[in-house]
Amino acid sequence: MRIAVLAETDANEARVAATPETVKKLKALGADIVIEEGAGEESGILDAEYKAAGADIVAVGKAATKADVVFSVRRPTAAQLKGINDGAAVIAIADPYGNEAELKTIAGTDAVLFAMELMPRITRAQVMDVLSSQANLAGYRAVIDASAEYGRAFPMMMTAAGTIPAARVFVMGVGVAGLQAIATARRLGAIVTATDVRPATKEQVESLGAKFIAVENEEFKQAETSGGYAKEMSTDYKKQQAELVAAHIAKQDVVITTALIPGRAAPVLVTSAMIKSMKPGSVIVDLAVERGGNVEGVKLGKIADVNGVKIVGHANVAGRLAASASALYAKNLLAFVETLIDKEKKALAINWEDELVKATALTRGGAIVHPNFGGKAEKP
Amino acid sequence: MRIAVLAETDANEARVAATPETVKKLKALGADIVIEEGAGEESGILDAEYKAAGADIVAVGKAATKADVVFSVRRPTAAQLKGINDGAAVIAIADPYGNEAELKTIAGTDAVLFAMELMPRITRAQVMDVLSSQANLAGYRAVIDASAEYGRAFPMMMTAAGTIPAARVFVMGVGVAGLQAIATARRLGAIVTATDVRPATKEQVESLGAKFIAVENEEFKQAETSGGYAKEMSTDYKKQQAELVAAHIAKQDVVITTALIPGRAAPVLVTSAMIKSMKPGSVIVDLAVERGGNVEGVKLGKIADVNGVKIVGHANVAGRLAASASALYAKNLLAFVETLIDKEKKALAINWEDELVKATALTRGGAIVHPNFGGKAEKP
Numbered sequence: 001m002r003i004a005v006l007a008e009t010d011a012n013e014a015r016v017a018a019t020p021e022t023v024k025k026l027k028a029l030g031a032d033i034v035i036e037e038g039a040g041e042e043s044g045i046l047d048a049e050y051k052a053a054g055a056d057i058v059a060v061g062k063a064a065t066k067a068d069v070v071f072s073v074r075r076p077t078a079a080q081l082k083g084i085n086d087g088a089a090v091i092a093i094a095d096p097y098g099n100e101a102e103l104k105t106i107a108g109t110d111a112v113l114f115a116m117e118l119m120p121r122i123t124r125a126q127v128m129d130v131l132s133s134q135a136n137l138a139g140y141r142a143v144i145d146a147s148a149e150y151g152r153a154f155p156m157m158m159t160a161a162g163t164i165p166a167a168r169v170f171v172m173g174v175g176v177a178g179l180q181a182i183a184t185a186r187r188l189g190a191i192v193t194a195t196d197v198r199p200a201t202k203e204q205v206e207s208l209g210a211k212f213i214a215v216e217n218e219e220f221k222q223a224e225t226s227g228g229y230a231k232e233m234s235t236d237y238k239k240q241q242a243e244l245v246a247a248h249i250a251k252q253d254v255v256i257t258t259a260l261i262p263g264r265a266a267p268v269l270v271t272s273a274m275i276k277s278m279k280p281g282s283v284i285v286d287l288a289v290e291r292g293g294n295v296e297g298v299k300l301g302k303i304a305d306v307n308g309v310k311i312v313g314h315a316n317v318a319g320r321l322a323a324s325a326s327a328l329y330a331k332n333l334l335a336f337v338e339t340l341i342d343k344e345k346k347a348l349a350i351n352w353e354d355e356l357v358k359a360t361a362l363t364r365g366g367a368i369v370h371p372n373f374g375g376k377a378e379k380p
Numbered sequence: 381m382r383i384a385v386l387a388e389t390d391a392n393e394a395r396v397a398a399t400p401e402t403v404k405k406l407k408a409l410g411a412d413i414v415i416e417e418g419a420g421e422e423s424g425i426l427d428a429e430y431k432a433a434g435a436d437i438v439a440v441g442k443a444a445t446k447a448d449v450v451f452s453v454r455r456p457t458a459a460q461l462k463g464i465n466d467g468a469a470v471i472a473i474a475d476p477y478g479n480e481a482e483l484k485t486i487a488g489t490d491a492v493l494f495a496m497e498l499m500p501r502i503t504r505a506q507v508m509d510v511l512s513s514q515a516n517l518a519g520y521r522a523v524i525d526a527s528a529e530y531g532r533a534f535p536m537m538m539t540a541a542g543t544i545p546a547a548r549v550f551v552m553g554v555g556v557a558g559l560q561a562i563a564t565a566r567r568l569g570a571i572v573t574a575t576d577v578r579p580a581t582k583e584q585v586e587s588l589g590a591k592f593i594a595v596e597n598e599e600f601k602q603a604e605t606s607g608g609y610a611k612e613m614s615t616d617y618k619k620q621q622a623e624l625v626a627a628h629i630a631k632q633d634v635v636i637t638t639a640l641i642p643g644r645a646a647p648v649l650v651t652s653a654m655i656k657s658m659k660p661g662s663v664i665v666d667l668a669v670e671r672g673g674n675v676e677g678v679k680l681g682k683i684a685d686v687n688g689v690k691i692v693g694h695a696n697v698a699g700r701l702a703a704s705a706s707a708l709y710a711k712n713l714l715a716f717v718e719t720l721i722d723k724e725k726k727a728l729a730i731n732w733e734d735e736l737v738k739a740t741a742l743t744r745g746g747a748i749v750h751p752n753f754g755g756k757a758e759k760p
Contacts, residue, residue, distance in 0.1 A: 014531075042531075043531065043661075044531055044659070044660045044661025044688060045660075046688075127541055128541075129540060129541070132539070132541075133539060133540070133541045136537065136539055137533060140533050140535075140537075144527045144528055145528070147524045147527075148524055148525070148528045151394075151422075151424055151702045151704070152704040153517060153701060155520075155564075157520075159512070159513055159708060160507050160512065160513070161507055161509070161512075161513045161708045161711040161715070162708060162711045164704050164707065164708070180537075184568075187567050187569060188564075188568065189567060279424070280424045280425075281423075281424025308424060308426075321531060321532060321533060322531045323532045323661050324533045324544050327542070328539060328541045328542060328544070331541040331542045332541050335541070
């Protein structure tokens with residue numbers, strides 16, 4: 001059984017899909033590991049470290065040949081998979097939405113492409129949850145990026161020459177990224193507030209020492225009962241909430257937005273009018289920029305300046321913390337591939353009845369099989 | 381009495397010497413304040429804010445005319461002081477060492493140039509101590525810069541996919557900057573160690589939750605008794621200490637160096653051999669780079685890459701936090717100028733017997749008067 005690890009080709013991608021630690025564990029499963037030259041370089045992993053862990057290093061473009069399993073961060077092209085064994089598993093963040101044409105060309109290689117980001121959010125699959133592992137780091141990094149762009153200190157500082165006030169940080173969207181952003185901004189000494197459409201997040205926000213900002217009327221409280229998920233709120237509620245948030249943003253130094261909806265454009269949370277209400281020198285970090293952004297005027301891969309307010313639109317924020325992001329991503333892949341391998345026969349053995357496989361497999365036998373992307377609901 | 385605030389001309393200088401807050405207080409002293417257009421822009425202060433505080437905005441190059449006091453961050457040129465009143469006070473970080481020729485041309489304007497960085501470190505002058513106010517912010521910013529360059533998270537993170545270990549941060553030199561660097565790295569969750577040649581710093585390091593690294597033999601302990609200052613240590617001690625530090629650096633993820641000696645080149649603390657011993661992806665921030673650097677291979681204003689170790693040599697690190705740095709610097713100047721003004725007559729009245737004036741005045745009556753820079757020890 002041959003497991004190939006590709007060098008990423010996207011200029012914005014510093015991560016890698018295996019580490020010396022996971023290579024050792026894959027070897028222990030009976031696999032031969034081949035890694036493309038320099039694949040770990042931007043994550044601070046030298047080829048020599050992979051070798052020491054038991055991997056073979058091959059030239060870029062040569063790893064996939066005769067591979068049973070291919071690991072990568074982003075979805076590889078069919079060309080990168082040339083020579084792959086029939087029925088091999090290709091495991092990546094496959095980004096399938098709107099990319100059906102690319103999925104078809106990969107189907108043409110006869111590989112089984114798995115989309116790690118479609119992993120069900122069930123207990124058994126937590127260890128394989130790339131959305132969580134990467135969002136957590138993105139939330140941390142968003143605060144580091146904000147503090148690097150902000151012209152003041154985050155913590156209150158009492159000095160002989162006077163006191164520097166603590167920064168006011170507002171986190172919009174309290175998922176995994178938002179929670180880590182709250183925790184990191186609190187660590188740095190900021191005064192932190194947060195909002196989310198899910199009332200159940202209030203307690204999490206407060207447990208991190210931040211203040212929850214929302215119109216907490218009867219409608220809100222009733223929404224809280226429905227199992228942690230928000231109901232669609234009334235137009236009147238939305239209007240009140242928008243006014244509250246607009247008034248709040250005007251008093252903030254740093255805003256971090258994290259609202260993503262899988263497979264859809266990101267919702268606009270911060271309007272141009274809100275940006276105009278902020279003080280010059282304020283900073284907004286938009287973690288949803290790759291899905292269109294939560295902030296009006298955000299530019300992908302750029303820092304936009306609007307009336308002295310910096311709008312930070314870094315691409316691939318988890319990848320800006322490449323070493324940590326690769327370490328966790330590699331462990332996510334390791335955990336998943338273990339479920340695809342027959343440990344006695346030391347061979348790939350995909351169990352098509354497994355709900356993890358059903359949820360994540362995009363292609364099989366030359367065709368797209370996932371029902372969300374044009375595949376038949378029944379397996380062939 | 382006219383107080384002029386110059387727009388800085390150095391491309392690396394984002395700070396400004398007055399804020400709306402200090403403008404109001406200067407007005408209350410009976411002064412007219414003129415500020416050059418855009419002077420506060422990079423510190424997030426708009427001309428309109430200065431105006432609202434009572435200042436007049438004039439074109440760049442026009443503020444010094446008929447001024448009794450000139451405020452700037454860096455030493456202005458004689459050209460910038462054209463038209464200044466005879467005997468006016470020019471207050472700046474004058475950087476006099478090795479710049480006697482520039483001091484002479486300023487003396488030629490008949491102004492009294494004060495070097496804020498020569499302020500004696502006595503209780504009364506703490507509020508005017510620009511070295512402390514700026515070093516404190518530089519120490520904070522050094523950690524932010526390190527975390528922005530480091531490819532891993534600083535805090536330990538326990539996630540479903542595994543644990544990310546805390547970063548190991550080593551701070552060399554425990555003055556004001558070093559102490560704030562320790563505090564900030566601790567805030568961010570790093571495991572922090574620190575070293576200094578002054579044994580009295582051990583307690584300060586430990587009070588911040590960091591570990592002190594030094595050869596603590598009999599010689600060290602006796603050095604501790606001498607009023608907090610280090611004695612010149614023996615060659616044998618130095619050798620032992622160098623070995624200890626070298627072994628320690630090899631295990632660190634981040635090193636921050638802060639060792640400056642006023643008027644002299646910075647001592648080399650981190651050698652090329654030590655850098656080679658560090659893991660790829662490690663980060664070194666050298667706060668002494670403008671004085672030649674504590675780190676071999678550091679490049680002013682650049683991030684050098686040596687075997688995958690990033691050596692960060694940002695210029696003017698306090699200025700990278702311009703809004704906070706300006707706020708404190710402006711307060712330092714305000715406190716000093718209050719000692720130079722006769723509050724009843726609302727006029728400049730320099731008391732040449734004041735020890736603060738004696739320590740900081742570089743020029744007077746057309747000549748350099750400070751004994752350290754070619755002036756006569758006796759005042760003219």
